[in-house]
Amino acid sequence: xxxxxxxxxxxxxxxxxxxxxxxxxxxxxxxxxxxxxxxxxxxxxxxxxxxxxxxxxxxxxxxxxxxxxxxxxxxxxxxxxxxxxxxxxxxxxxxxxxxxxxxxxxxxxxxxxxxxxxxxxxxxxxxxxxxxxxxxxxxxxxxxxxxxxxxxxxxxxxxxxxxxxxxxxxxxxxxxxxxxxxxxxxxxxxxxxxxxxxxxxxxxxxxxxxxxxxxxxxxxxxxxxxxxxxxxxxxxxxxxxxxxxxxxxxxxxxxxxxxxxxxxxxxxxxxxxxxxxxxxxxxxxxxxxxxxxxxxxxxxxxxxxxxxxxxxxxxxxxxxxxxxxxxxxxxxxxxxxxxxxxxxxxxxxxxxxxxxxxxxxxxxxxxxxxxxxxxxxxxxxxxxxxxxxxxxxxxxxxxxxxxxxxxxxxxxxxxxxxxxxxxxxxxxxxxxxxxx
Numbered sequence: 286x287x288x289x290x291x292x293x294x295x296x297x298x299x300x301x302x303x304x305x306x307x308x309x310x311x312x313x314x315x316x317x318x319x320x321x322x323x324x325x326x327x328x329x330x331x332x333x334x335x336x337x338x339x340x341x342x343x344x345x346x347x348x349x350x351x352x353x354x355x356x357x358x359x360x361x362x363x364x365x366x367x368x369x370x371x372x373x374x375x376x377x378x379x380x381x382x383x384x385x386x387x388x389x390x391x392x393x394x395x396x397x398x399x400x401x402x403x404x405x406x407x408x409x410x411x412x413x414x415x416x417x418x419x420x421x422x423x424x425x426x427x428x429x430x431x432x433x434x435x436x437x438x439x440x441x442x443x444x445x446x447x448x449x450x451x452x453x454x455x456x457x458x459x460x461x462x463x464x465x466x467x468x469x470x471x472x473x474x475x476x477x478x479x480x481x482x483x484x485x486x487x488x489x490x491x492x493x494x495x496x497x498x499x500x501x502x503x504x505x506x507x508x509x510x511x512x513x514x515x516x517x518x519x520x521x522x523x524x525x526x527x528x529x530x531x532x533x534x535x536x537x538x539x540x541x542x543x544x545x546x547x548x549x550x551x552x553x554x555x556x557x558x559x560x561x562x563x564x565x566x567x568x569x570x571x572x573x574x575x576x577x578x579x580x581x582x583x584x585x586x587x588x589x590x591x592x593x594x595x596x597x598x599x600x601x602x603x604x605x606x607x608x609x610x611x612x613x614x615x616x617x618x619x620x621x622x623x624x625x626x627x628x629x630x631x632x633x634x635x636x637x638x639x640x641x642x643x644x645x646x647x648x649x650x651x652x653x654x655x656x657x658x659x660x661x662x663x664x665x666x667x668x669x670x671x672x673x674x675x676x677x678x679x680x681x682x683x684x685x686x687x688x689x690x691x692x693x694x695x696x697x698x699x700x701x702x703x704x705x706x707x708x709x710x711x712x713x714x715x716x717x718x719x720x721x
Contacts, residue, residue, distance in 0.1 A: 377465025
Protein backbone atom coordinates (compact mmCIF):
# COMPACT_ATOMS: atom_id res chain seq x y z
CA UNK A 286 0.00 0.00 0.00
CA UNK A 287 3.04 2.24 0.33
CA UNK A 288 4.88 4.20 -2.31
CA UNK A 289 8.10 2.29 -3.16
CA UNK A 290 10.39 5.25 -2.46
CA UNK A 291 8.55 6.00 0.79
CA UNK A 292 8.89 2.40 1.94
CA UNK A 293 12.66 2.58 1.61
CA UNK A 294 12.77 5.64 3.88
CA UNK A 295 10.80 4.01 6.74
CA UNK A 296 12.31 2.06 9.61
CA UNK A 297 11.46 -1.62 10.04
CA UNK A 298 9.38 -0.75 13.13
CA UNK A 299 7.36 1.88 11.24
CA UNK A 300 6.74 -0.53 8.37
CA UNK A 301 5.35 -3.05 10.89
CA UNK A 302 3.16 -0.32 12.35
CA UNK A 303 1.77 0.63 8.95
CA UNK A 304 1.15 -3.06 8.15
CA UNK A 305 -0.83 -3.45 11.41
CA UNK A 306 -2.95 -0.40 10.52
CA UNK A 307 -3.53 -1.77 7.04
CA UNK A 308 -4.55 -5.13 8.55
CA UNK A 309 -7.25 -3.37 10.55
CA UNK A 310 -8.47 -1.50 7.48
CA UNK A 311 -8.51 -4.65 5.35
CA UNK A 312 -10.44 -6.52 8.06
CA UNK A 313 -13.13 -3.83 8.07
CA UNK A 314 -13.49 -4.10 4.32
CA UNK A 315 -13.83 -7.89 4.49
CA UNK A 316 -16.43 -7.64 7.25
CA UNK A 317 -18.52 -5.16 5.25
CA UNK A 318 -18.41 -7.42 2.19
CA UNK A 319 -19.45 -10.48 4.22
CA UNK A 320 -22.37 -8.65 5.85
CA UNK A 321 -23.59 -7.43 2.47
CA UNK A 322 -23.23 -10.97 1.09
CA UNK A 323 -25.29 -12.40 3.97
CA UNK A 324 -28.10 -9.99 3.13
CA UNK A 325 -27.91 -10.26 -0.66
CA UNK A 326 -27.37 -14.03 -1.01
CA UNK A 327 -29.31 -15.34 2.00
CA UNK A 328 -31.68 -12.91 3.69
CA UNK A 329 -33.30 -11.22 0.68
CA UNK A 330 -33.80 -14.39 -1.47
CA UNK A 331 -35.33 -16.34 1.44
CA UNK A 332 -37.72 -13.46 2.11
CA UNK A 333 -38.62 -13.10 -1.56
CA UNK A 334 -39.20 -16.85 -2.00
CA UNK A 335 -41.16 -17.03 1.29
CA UNK A 336 -38.77 -19.70 2.57
CA UNK A 337 -38.86 -17.95 5.94
CA UNK A 338 -41.07 -15.20 7.31
CA UNK A 339 -39.76 -11.68 7.77
CA UNK A 340 -40.01 -12.09 11.55
CA UNK A 341 -37.94 -15.28 11.50
CA UNK A 342 -35.30 -13.71 9.27
CA UNK A 343 -35.07 -10.65 11.50
CA UNK A 344 -34.61 -12.92 14.51
CA UNK A 345 -31.80 -14.84 12.80
CA UNK A 346 -29.99 -12.02 10.94
CA UNK A 347 -30.42 -9.15 13.38
CA UNK A 348 -30.25 -5.58 12.15
CA UNK A 349 -27.61 -5.86 9.43
CA UNK A 350 -28.61 -2.48 8.01
CA UNK A 351 -27.23 -0.74 11.10
CA UNK A 352 -23.97 -2.70 11.34
CA UNK A 353 -22.83 -2.21 7.74
CA UNK A 354 -22.78 1.64 7.95
CA UNK A 355 -21.05 1.37 11.34
CA UNK A 356 -18.00 -0.29 9.81
CA UNK A 357 -18.17 1.81 6.66
CA UNK A 358 -17.73 4.89 8.87
CA UNK A 359 -14.51 3.52 10.36
CA UNK A 360 -13.22 2.56 6.94
CA UNK A 361 -13.99 6.05 5.64
CA UNK A 362 -12.18 7.67 8.58
CA UNK A 363 -9.12 5.51 8.02
CA UNK A 364 -9.19 6.45 4.33
CA UNK A 365 -9.29 10.16 5.16
CA UNK A 366 -6.35 9.73 7.53
CA UNK A 367 -4.24 7.98 4.89
CA UNK A 368 -1.71 10.30 3.26
CA UNK A 369 -0.94 10.21 -0.47
CA UNK A 370 2.14 8.07 0.19
CA UNK A 371 -0.08 5.41 1.80
CA UNK A 372 0.90 5.99 5.45
CA UNK A 373 -1.31 6.84 8.42
CA UNK A 374 0.27 9.22 10.90
CA UNK A 375 -2.24 8.88 13.77
CA UNK A 376 -4.96 6.27 14.21
CA UNK A 377 -5.55 6.65 17.96
CA UNK A 378 -8.01 9.60 17.86
CA UNK A 379 -10.09 7.83 15.18
CA UNK A 380 -10.38 4.65 17.29
CA UNK A 381 -11.15 6.44 20.57
CA UNK A 382 -14.04 8.19 18.88
CA UNK A 383 -15.35 5.12 17.00
CA UNK A 384 -14.92 2.14 19.37
CA UNK A 385 -17.74 3.11 21.81
CA UNK A 386 -20.18 2.68 18.90
CA UNK A 387 -19.57 -1.08 19.08
CA UNK A 388 -22.01 -1.16 22.00
CA UNK A 389 -24.55 -1.53 19.19
CA UNK A 390 -23.58 -5.21 19.07
CA UNK A 391 -25.02 -5.93 22.53
CA UNK A 392 -28.36 -6.99 21.12
CA UNK A 393 -26.82 -8.94 18.24
CA UNK A 394 -24.50 -11.00 20.44
CA UNK A 395 -27.15 -11.51 23.13
CA UNK A 396 -29.51 -12.95 20.55
CA UNK A 397 -27.01 -15.34 18.95
CA UNK A 398 -27.94 -18.40 21.00
CA UNK A 399 -31.65 -18.06 20.22
CA UNK A 400 -30.89 -17.18 16.59
CA UNK A 401 -28.75 -20.30 16.14
CA UNK A 402 -31.45 -22.45 17.75
CA UNK A 403 -34.10 -21.03 15.40
CA UNK A 404 -31.88 -21.53 12.37
CA UNK A 405 -31.21 -25.16 13.35
CA UNK A 406 -34.94 -25.69 13.81
CA UNK A 407 -35.73 -24.16 10.39
CA UNK A 408 -33.15 -26.44 8.78
CA UNK A 409 -35.59 -29.28 9.39
CA UNK A 410 -37.76 -27.67 6.70
CA UNK A 411 -36.88 -29.24 3.35
CA UNK A 412 -37.09 -25.92 1.46
CA UNK A 413 -34.71 -24.21 3.89
CA UNK A 414 -32.34 -27.16 3.81
CA UNK A 415 -32.25 -27.27 0.01
CA UNK A 416 -31.72 -23.51 -0.29
CA UNK A 417 -28.83 -23.46 2.20
CA UNK A 418 -27.23 -26.48 0.55
CA UNK A 419 -27.33 -24.78 -2.87
CA UNK A 420 -25.69 -21.71 -1.33
CA UNK A 421 -23.01 -23.83 0.30
CA UNK A 422 -22.16 -25.39 -3.06
CA UNK A 423 -21.96 -22.00 -4.78
CA UNK A 424 -18.56 -20.27 -5.22
CA UNK A 425 -19.63 -17.12 -3.34
CA UNK A 426 -19.98 -19.04 -0.05
CA UNK A 427 -16.27 -20.03 0.06
CA UNK A 428 -17.59 -23.31 1.51
CA UNK A 429 -18.88 -21.42 4.57
CA UNK A 430 -22.39 -22.11 5.83
CA UNK A 431 -24.84 -19.35 6.72
CA UNK A 432 -24.04 -19.39 10.42
CA UNK A 433 -20.34 -18.83 9.67
CA UNK A 434 -21.30 -15.56 7.97
CA UNK A 435 -23.59 -14.55 10.83
CA UNK A 436 -20.87 -15.27 13.39
CA UNK A 437 -18.27 -13.11 11.63
CA UNK A 438 -19.22 -9.89 13.53
CA UNK A 439 -18.71 -11.61 16.88
CA UNK A 440 -15.35 -13.03 15.86
CA UNK A 441 -14.35 -9.60 14.56
CA UNK A 442 -15.18 -7.97 17.89
CA UNK A 443 -12.76 -10.14 19.85
CA UNK A 444 -9.96 -9.31 17.40
CA UNK A 445 -10.00 -5.56 18.07
CA UNK A 446 -7.93 -5.69 21.29
CA UNK A 447 -5.32 -7.84 19.51
CA UNK A 448 -5.19 -5.51 16.51
CA UNK A 449 -4.82 -2.44 18.72
CA UNK A 450 -2.09 -4.05 20.81
CA UNK A 451 -0.24 -5.02 17.64
CA UNK A 452 -0.33 -1.41 16.41
CA UNK A 453 0.79 -0.17 19.83
CA UNK A 454 3.64 -2.69 19.94
CA UNK A 455 5.16 -1.22 16.78
CA UNK A 456 4.52 2.42 17.75
CA UNK A 457 7.59 4.32 19.04
CA UNK A 458 7.35 5.33 22.69
CA UNK A 459 7.65 9.03 21.83
CA UNK A 460 4.82 8.83 19.25
CA UNK A 461 1.67 10.85 20.11
CA UNK A 462 -0.46 7.73 19.40
CA UNK A 463 0.94 5.73 22.34
CA UNK A 464 -1.20 7.18 25.12
CA UNK A 465 -4.28 7.41 22.90
CA UNK A 466 -3.93 3.78 21.77
CA UNK A 467 -3.70 2.69 25.41
CA UNK A 468 -6.95 4.56 26.03
CA UNK A 469 -8.49 2.87 22.97
CA UNK A 470 -7.52 -0.56 24.30
CA UNK A 471 -9.19 0.25 27.62
CA UNK A 472 -12.33 1.35 25.77
CA UNK A 473 -12.63 -1.80 23.64
CA UNK A 474 -12.01 -4.02 26.66
CA UNK A 475 -14.83 -2.23 28.47
CA UNK A 476 -17.13 -2.60 25.46
CA UNK A 477 -16.40 -6.33 25.20
CA UNK A 478 -16.92 -6.76 28.93
CA UNK A 479 -20.36 -5.12 28.71
CA UNK A 480 -21.29 -7.22 25.66
CA UNK A 481 -20.16 -10.42 27.37
CA UNK A 482 -22.15 -9.55 30.49
CA UNK A 483 -25.29 -8.90 28.48
CA UNK A 484 -24.69 -12.01 26.37
CA UNK A 485 -24.19 -14.10 29.52
CA UNK A 486 -27.45 -12.87 31.04
CA UNK A 487 -29.32 -13.58 27.82
CA UNK A 488 -27.84 -17.07 27.54
CA UNK A 489 -28.70 -17.76 31.17
CA UNK A 490 -32.33 -16.70 30.70
CA UNK A 491 -32.57 -18.68 27.46
CA UNK A 492 -31.83 -21.94 29.28
CA UNK A 493 -33.91 -21.06 32.34
CA UNK A 494 -36.94 -20.62 30.06
CA UNK A 495 -36.36 -24.11 28.64
CA UNK A 496 -36.34 -25.93 31.99
CA UNK A 497 -39.25 -28.27 32.77
CA UNK A 498 -40.02 -29.31 36.34
CA UNK A 499 -41.52 -32.64 37.36
CA UNK A 500 -42.02 -31.54 40.95
CA UNK A 501 -42.80 -28.14 42.46
CA UNK A 502 -40.04 -28.74 45.04
CA UNK A 503 -37.48 -28.54 42.24
CA UNK A 504 -38.36 -24.89 41.53
CA UNK A 505 -35.64 -23.23 43.55
CA UNK A 506 -35.85 -19.39 43.40
CA UNK A 507 -32.08 -19.31 42.89
CA UNK A 508 -32.64 -20.70 39.40
CA UNK A 509 -35.05 -17.98 38.27
CA UNK A 510 -32.84 -15.36 39.88
CA UNK A 511 -29.69 -16.45 38.06
CA UNK A 512 -27.90 -13.89 35.93
CA UNK A 513 -24.82 -15.93 35.01
CA UNK A 514 -24.30 -19.43 33.65
CA UNK A 515 -20.84 -20.52 34.76
CA UNK A 516 -20.70 -23.82 32.90
CA UNK A 517 -23.04 -26.12 31.02
CA UNK A 518 -22.82 -29.21 28.86
CA UNK A 519 -23.50 -32.90 28.44
CA UNK A 520 -22.32 -35.43 31.02
CA UNK A 521 -23.19 -39.07 31.72
CA UNK A 522 -24.41 -40.41 35.05
CA UNK A 523 -23.36 -43.71 36.61
CA UNK A 524 -25.98 -45.60 34.62
CA UNK A 525 -24.60 -44.25 31.36
CA UNK A 526 -27.62 -41.97 30.80
CA UNK A 527 -26.92 -38.63 29.14
CA UNK A 528 -27.62 -35.60 31.30
CA UNK A 529 -27.34 -31.92 30.46
CA UNK A 530 -25.93 -30.08 33.45
CA UNK A 531 -26.13 -26.36 34.22
CA UNK A 532 -23.97 -24.64 36.80
CA UNK A 533 -25.58 -21.27 37.49
CA UNK A 534 -23.81 -18.89 39.85
CA UNK A 535 -25.84 -20.08 42.85
CA UNK A 536 -27.13 -23.56 41.97
CA UNK A 537 -26.30 -26.76 40.07
CA UNK A 538 -29.13 -28.22 37.96
CA UNK A 539 -29.07 -31.66 36.33
CA UNK A 540 -31.51 -32.22 33.48
CA UNK A 541 -32.56 -34.70 30.81
CA UNK A 542 -32.78 -33.24 27.27
CA UNK A 543 -36.26 -33.72 25.77
CA UNK A 544 -37.96 -32.57 22.56
CA UNK A 545 -41.33 -30.81 22.73
CA UNK A 546 -42.99 -29.87 19.42
CA UNK A 547 -39.63 -30.05 17.65
CA UNK A 548 -38.09 -27.74 20.25
CA UNK A 549 -35.38 -28.65 22.72
CA UNK A 550 -36.28 -28.54 26.42
CA UNK A 551 -34.54 -29.69 29.58
CA UNK A 552 -36.39 -31.81 32.14
CA UNK A 553 -34.99 -31.20 35.63
CA UNK A 554 -33.53 -34.42 37.03
CA UNK A 555 -33.67 -34.87 40.82
CA UNK A 556 -33.33 -31.94 43.19
CA UNK A 557 -31.12 -28.99 42.17
CA UNK A 558 -28.12 -28.51 44.50
CA UNK A 559 -27.44 -24.97 45.77
CA UNK A 560 -23.77 -24.04 45.41
CA UNK A 561 -23.48 -23.28 49.12
CA UNK A 562 -24.64 -26.83 49.91
CA UNK A 563 -22.58 -28.51 47.18
CA UNK A 564 -19.69 -30.91 47.79
CA UNK A 565 -17.35 -31.90 44.97
CA UNK A 566 -15.31 -35.08 44.86
CA UNK A 567 -12.66 -35.41 42.16
CA UNK A 568 -12.53 -39.15 41.48
CA UNK A 569 -9.58 -40.98 39.95
CA UNK A 570 -9.93 -43.12 36.85
CA UNK A 571 -11.12 -46.58 37.86
CA UNK A 572 -12.54 -45.53 41.24
CA UNK A 573 -16.06 -46.27 40.02
CA UNK A 574 -17.51 -48.84 37.62
CA UNK A 575 -20.09 -47.39 35.28
CA UNK A 576 -23.10 -49.16 33.84
CA UNK A 577 -25.86 -49.45 36.42
CA UNK A 578 -26.86 -49.50 40.07
CA UNK A 579 -25.45 -51.87 42.69
CA UNK A 580 -25.70 -54.80 40.32
CA UNK A 581 -23.32 -53.10 37.92
CA UNK A 582 -20.83 -52.67 40.73
CA UNK A 583 -20.35 -56.44 40.88
CA UNK A 584 -20.61 -57.09 37.15
CA UNK A 585 -18.15 -56.75 34.34
CA UNK A 586 -18.78 -53.04 33.70
CA UNK A 587 -15.80 -51.01 32.53
CA UNK A 588 -14.07 -48.86 35.09
CA UNK A 589 -14.84 -45.25 34.28
CA UNK A 590 -12.48 -42.45 33.32
CA UNK A 591 -12.88 -38.68 33.61
CA UNK A 592 -15.32 -38.86 36.52
CA UNK A 593 -16.25 -36.68 39.46
CA UNK A 594 -19.05 -36.66 42.03
CA UNK A 595 -21.37 -33.91 43.29
CA UNK A 596 -23.60 -34.16 46.37
CA UNK A 597 -25.40 -32.29 49.10
CA UNK A 598 -23.41 -31.47 52.25
CA UNK A 599 -26.45 -32.50 54.27
CA UNK A 600 -27.06 -36.27 53.94
CA UNK A 601 -30.84 -35.92 54.41
CA UNK A 602 -31.70 -35.29 50.73
CA UNK A 603 -29.83 -38.53 49.98
CA UNK A 604 -28.52 -37.33 46.64
CA UNK A 605 -25.17 -38.14 45.11
CA UNK A 606 -24.38 -37.96 41.39
CA UNK A 607 -21.35 -39.59 39.79
CA UNK A 608 -20.77 -37.80 36.49
CA UNK A 609 -18.53 -38.63 33.54
CA UNK A 610 -17.10 -36.14 31.03
CA UNK A 611 -16.12 -36.97 27.46
CA UNK A 612 -12.43 -36.40 28.10
CA UNK A 613 -9.96 -35.17 30.70
CA UNK A 614 -10.08 -31.62 29.31
CA UNK A 615 -13.85 -31.28 29.81
CA UNK A 616 -13.66 -32.95 33.20
CA UNK A 617 -11.05 -30.44 34.36
CA UNK A 618 -13.19 -27.58 33.08
CA UNK A 619 -16.13 -28.80 35.17
CA UNK A 620 -14.03 -29.44 38.27
CA UNK A 621 -12.34 -26.04 38.10
CA UNK A 622 -15.64 -24.26 37.47
CA UNK A 623 -17.39 -25.98 40.39
CA UNK A 624 -14.45 -25.33 42.71
CA UNK A 625 -14.52 -21.65 41.81
CA UNK A 626 -18.28 -21.49 42.47
CA UNK A 627 -18.17 -23.21 45.86
CA UNK A 628 -14.97 -21.55 47.10
CA UNK A 629 -16.74 -18.63 48.85
CA UNK A 630 -18.95 -21.07 50.78
CA UNK A 631 -16.39 -23.74 51.52
CA UNK A 632 -15.55 -24.32 55.14
CA UNK A 633 -12.06 -25.40 56.09
CA UNK A 634 -12.53 -28.94 57.29
CA UNK A 635 -10.50 -32.09 57.61
CA UNK A 636 -11.21 -34.83 55.11
CA UNK A 637 -12.50 -37.01 57.92
CA UNK A 638 -15.35 -34.59 58.54
CA UNK A 639 -17.01 -35.37 55.19
CA UNK A 640 -19.97 -37.74 55.41
CA UNK A 641 -20.19 -40.48 52.81
CA UNK A 642 -23.63 -40.68 51.22
CA UNK A 643 -25.10 -43.85 49.74
CA UNK A 644 -25.70 -43.49 46.02
CA UNK A 645 -29.27 -43.87 44.85
CA UNK A 646 -30.29 -45.93 41.87
CA UNK A 647 -30.48 -43.69 38.80
CA UNK A 648 -32.81 -45.82 36.70
CA UNK A 649 -36.52 -46.18 37.45
CA UNK A 650 -36.89 -43.23 39.82
CA UNK A 651 -35.17 -40.68 37.58
CA UNK A 652 -38.48 -39.26 36.34
CA UNK A 653 -40.13 -39.25 39.74
CA UNK A 654 -37.89 -37.35 42.15
CA UNK A 655 -40.48 -37.24 44.89
CA UNK A 656 -40.56 -41.04 45.04
CA UNK A 657 -36.80 -41.45 45.43
CA UNK A 658 -36.60 -41.64 49.22
CA UNK A 659 -39.64 -43.90 49.52
CA UNK A 660 -38.25 -46.32 46.99
CA UNK A 661 -34.87 -46.45 48.70
CA UNK A 662 -36.55 -47.17 52.04
CA UNK A 663 -38.55 -50.04 50.53
CA UNK A 664 -35.47 -51.46 48.93
CA UNK A 665 -33.57 -51.27 52.21
CA UNK A 666 -36.31 -52.98 54.21
CA UNK A 667 -36.89 -55.75 51.67
CA UNK A 668 -33.21 -56.37 50.88
CA UNK A 669 -31.36 -55.19 53.95
CA UNK A 670 -28.53 -57.64 53.58
CA UNK A 671 -27.85 -56.71 49.96
CA UNK A 672 -28.23 -53.01 50.77
CA UNK A 673 -25.53 -53.25 53.37
CA UNK A 674 -23.24 -54.93 50.89
CA UNK A 675 -23.96 -52.13 48.43
CA UNK A 676 -22.98 -49.52 51.00
CA UNK A 677 -19.78 -51.36 51.78
CA UNK A 678 -18.95 -51.58 48.08
CA UNK A 679 -19.67 -47.87 47.58
CA UNK A 680 -17.48 -47.01 50.55
CA UNK A 681 -14.56 -48.96 49.15
CA UNK A 682 -14.90 -47.63 45.59
CA UNK A 683 -15.73 -43.96 46.13
CA UNK A 684 -12.23 -43.00 47.15
CA UNK A 685 -13.46 -40.90 50.10
CA UNK A 686 -11.58 -40.91 53.37
CA UNK A 687 -13.80 -42.40 56.08
CA UNK A 688 -12.77 -43.37 59.55
CA UNK A 689 -14.31 -46.30 61.39
CA UNK A 690 -16.74 -44.12 63.36
CA UNK A 691 -18.25 -42.69 60.15
CA UNK A 692 -18.69 -46.14 58.67
CA UNK A 693 -20.47 -47.17 61.86
CA UNK A 694 -22.66 -44.08 61.54
CA UNK A 695 -23.88 -45.21 58.16
CA UNK A 696 -24.96 -48.56 59.66
CA UNK A 697 -26.32 -47.34 62.97
CA UNK A 698 -29.85 -48.61 62.24
CA UNK A 699 -28.72 -52.16 61.59
CA UNK A 700 -27.66 -54.66 64.27
CA UNK A 701 -26.06 -57.81 62.98
CA UNK A 702 -25.71 -61.08 64.83
CA UNK A 703 -22.41 -62.94 64.75
CA UNK A 704 -23.94 -65.62 62.52
CA UNK A 705 -25.13 -63.02 59.98
CA UNK A 706 -21.69 -61.36 59.88
CA UNK A 707 -20.12 -64.71 59.15
CA UNK A 708 -22.67 -65.38 56.45
CA UNK A 709 -21.93 -62.02 54.81
CA UNK A 710 -18.23 -62.78 54.69
CA UNK A 711 -19.08 -65.94 52.82
CA UNK A 712 -21.33 -64.01 50.46
CA UNK A 713 -18.71 -61.35 49.75
CA UNK A 714 -16.53 -63.85 47.91
CA UNK A 715 -19.50 -64.90 45.74
CA UNK A 716 -21.15 -61.57 45.01
CA UNK A 717 -21.33 -62.14 41.30
CA UNK A 718 -23.14 -65.42 41.58
CA UNK A 719 -25.52 -64.18 44.29
CA UNK A 720 -26.57 -60.95 42.65
CA UNK A 721 -26.79 -61.81 38.93
